[in-house]
Amino acid sequence: MSSPTAHNLVEVRGLRVVGSRPGEPDTTIVHGVDFDVACGEVLALIGESGSGKTTIALSLMGHARSGCRISGGTIRVGDTDVRSLSAKGLAALRGRKVAYIAQSAAAAFNPSRAILDQVIESALIHGTLSKPAAQAKAIELFRALALPEPEKIGKRYPHQVSGGQLQRLMAAMAMITDPELVILDEPTTALDVTTQIDVLQAFKRVIKEFGMTAVYVSHDLAVVAQMADRILVLSDGQIREAGATGQILHAPAHPYTQSLIAAVTPQRAVCTSGEPAPLSGEALQARRASDAPLLEVRRVMAGYGRKDAQGLPAKVILNDVDLRIGRAQTVGVIGESGSGKTTLAKVIAGLVPASGGSLLLDGEPLPADLNRRTREQFRRIQIVFQNADTALNPVHTVERTLARPLAFYHGIKGAKAKARVAELLELVRLPAALASRSTSELSGGQKQRVNLARALAAEPDLILCDEVTSALDTVVGAAILDLLRDLQRKLGVSYVFITHDIAKVRAISDDIVVLYAGHRVETGSREALCAPPFHPYSHLLVSSAPELRAGWLDEASQRCHQPLAPIGPSTDNPELCTFLDRCSLRVDGVCNHAAPSVRTLENGAQVLCHRSEADLLSFQTPHEAFAYAQVERA
Structure with a gap:
């Protein structure tokens, strides 16, 4: 650590922050x-x-969060002694x-x-x-x-x-x-x-x-x-x-x-790791039980607002989307904010009724309207939301949170419920002692595990995971991914894993669906989404994933803001490519006049694009070509 000099704007020495509760001794947060x-x-x-990183940062303004106080040390910003103010x-x-x-x-x-x-x-x-x-x-x-x-x-x-x-x-x-x-x-x-x-x-x-x-x-x-x-690398306030x-x-x-x-x-570790760990006997039986998928989404349309004469909502969010989910399988859904990912999950869960298309659960029609679904259909499809803070009632204990679905779906109460709560906590790798604590007392990672345990209490066939790691730090997020994989191996549960993070979706998914503006622009296996050719939008997502090296941002800014090929006015065809205004591979007289068709690439991926496979394969910088070659060589 450098010593104080006139060239330092900020000098912090011996900073100590404690948290206190009435009747309890102080807990040191920053040491x-x-x-x-x-x-x-x-x-x-x-x-x-x-x-303690945010706690330390806030102390530079002389601020401590509710229940905390700065109890020792000096903080100088310029010529100001912050603690004396x-x-x-x-x-x-x-x-x-x-x-x-x-x-x-x-x-x-x-x-x-x-x-x-x-x-x-x-x-x-x-x-x-x-x-x-x-x-x-x-x-x-x-x-x-x-x-x-x-x-x-x-x-x-x-x-x-x-x-x-x-x-x-x-x-x-x-x-x-x-x-x-x-x-x-x-x-x-x-x-x-x-x-x-x-x-x-x-x-x-x-x-x-x-x-x-x-x-x-x-x-x-x-x-x-x-x-x-x-x-500065911090842990436990040090x-x-x-x-x-x-x-x-x-x-x-x-x-x-x-x-x-x-x-x-x-990326190399994810894309060259081969097959995921083998499923357990029960999970493998579930996958092999039938060739029919667990859930099919067929040409679904959905949105918000008043419907017109054709039954379409004023704001269409999903447009003609297909999805196929097998037993004990993970299908990743990736795209930017506004691409329709969460709406797709809500349609499957029945929280947003589809305006067109159909849903099939085990080959049988699944009502689009939540009010027409049976309790058994509720049980079989569970959803885990992005923000565990708002998904969990902060005044309820963990035990009460998990006991409710046990009573609702299985009629389990009393001592049996208490024992099952302990089993669920063990499943999500939480100590049984947490059962008596309110959910507001838990860390972000613990809350998300309780959120997942609540879904598992129903013993579902499918769990919809909506950005379940986006608000978590890297280590906790990696632990949640590992937990999801472990549960799938043990229980044979299927997932729809929704995210905007290409690394996470590659790490956990068997198949990946790329959504843009409510359209499915690419579908393929995890391996297919590890190297070109990609749909131009998929390429943008891959190019935007931060790399652990200095200078990446400047290179990525150049790659992601390539000059667009000039084109004339577009026709009023509503089926034109939705990525047209951002695509540097667009072709005047084609992309702005005709709807793209689905083409199947050699790697098995399907892309919604006018461009040939050779065009898509060549759409990479020299740096990317070298990186992908290294992955293939590994």
Whole structure:
């Protein structure tokens, strides 16, 4: 650790943060941490959930979350002793000298106020700029952050912009006062991979142009590799290792750092790992019991809003989608936000009625309307939602949470239910002692395991996993994937695994479906989605998955923003390719005039595209061609 110098903007010595509950002794959360941040440096705080990284970052503003307090140490930002400040002094510090960019931009904005008014509010409160000057500077920041229509976007309301745009607008809000230090707390965790590239590139460019000092909090080492000069690796409120980014990524010294690196599954390991571990006897019997699929989705259409004379909703989300799920099989569904992934899961679960097409469970029609399904059909198809915090009742104990489906589906109560709850907790690798705790007391990974155990309590044939690892850190997410695979081997359960992360979908899926704007643009085995040829949209997703090396972001920005081939106006054919406006392989007079047809490639994948297999195979950069060749050679 470097010693304090005049060149350090931030100096922290002996920082200690404790949590306390009435009648209980204090629990130490951060144990005497020392670190510095040099002027103009980007320092990353990396670690699992509960490692103390956000707690440490918030302490730089003199803030501790509810139930916690800073109990020791010194914190200096510039010439300010943060711990000596009064409440008024802290208010003057926050948003002026130290700015904070939170994980959830949606929660940071008031939905009833125009964006520009909220972005400039901090400058007006601190008196750093007049209103006209603040508005002019906000537009300058919008332009620097590569936001569309920088002169107009501020007039919109938060719900009228995308998640990626809102995240960049929150960055503008933080930077409007020219703060000395910016804290970025997991700012891209909730974004899909293609949006993440744009947001990271915008953040990196603005930090460099304005010469800002930043602390970047994340659990994603691949993202940190693109942003940070130095990394502090944290666990249990202690610094396990500190060093330059290159050293941490390529020569980690501490075993904990090595475990974090190992949890970032490289593409080569996923794509050359061969067949998954064999199924157990019961699971294998389930897969072989019949050649018929467990569930079929046939030409399903779905959406929201009032239906027209043809029965189609005002807003169509899914358009003519097919899906086939075998017993003890995992089908991955991947795509950006808005592609229709969650709507597909809700259609299968009956939460959104299909407007067209059909669902077959064991070859028998499955009613699209939830109210027409039987209790047995409810039992056989369960859904695990993305956010376990909102899916679980925080005042209920784990035992009560798991006992409800046991009583509803199987009539199990009393001592038998208590014993079965213990078995379910063992299945999801949680200690039986957790049964008496309320779900609000659990960590994110524990909550997601309880969420999964609740689905397993029904003894289902199919579980719909909707972004179940997206809010979890790398190590916990990897553990959940391992748990899902283990349960499938033991129980023969099938999964629909929904995600925007290509590495995760490759790691767990037998077959993969790629959705774009509600259309199925590619379907194939895991192996087929490991190397070209791809549909152009699949190629974009693959190219957008962060790699664990510095410099990847700049290369990816070039690959993902290739110049588009110029084309003339499109016909009014509603069946035209939905990816037309973003596709650099589009062909004038073809893609903008005729609907694409499904073609089967040599690797068995099916793509919805006009281009030939040779065209799709050649659609890769020299770097990608080398990388795929290395995978094949391995």
